[in-house]
Amino acid sequence: MMPLTLAGIGEVNTIRRVGGNEETRRFLENLGFLVGTKITVLSAIGGNVIVNVRDSRVAINADMARHIMI
Numbered sequence: 001m002m003p004l005t006l007a008g009i010g011e012v013n014t015i016r017r018v019g020g021n022e023e024t025r026r027f028l029e030n031l032g033f034l035v036g037t038k039i040t041v042l043s044a045i046g047g048n049v050i051v052n053v054r055d056s057r058v059a060i061n062a063d064m065a066r067h068i069m070i
Contacts (some may be wrong), residue, residue, distance in 0.1 A: 001029040004049060007041045013037055013070035019066040031058050033068055 001017050015037050018028050032054040033039070043050040045064025 001069045004039070004041070004051070004065040004070055005044070005047045006043075007039075007049075009041050009044060012038055012040050013021065013067060017054060017069040019069065020041060022039055024067055028060075028067065031060070032056060039068075039070065042051055060066070 004013075007013055015033060015035055017035060018025050018033055020028070024060055037053060040052040041049055042057065047065060048059070049062075049065050050057060050059045052058075
């Protein structure tokens, strides 16, 4: 398992765990970051990532991306 910030561009990965406090987990889950969901990194700059999750493009900062384990 590794944080989303270390994923390669274009790789398809599966979310294994969403960490952080209750508020952070709820925020990420509302964006579609659920355990078992396939996720693809489209772009990564300085730890900030743009991902394709559940047929949507979502941009999250490095702090949020560190809570998503793949």
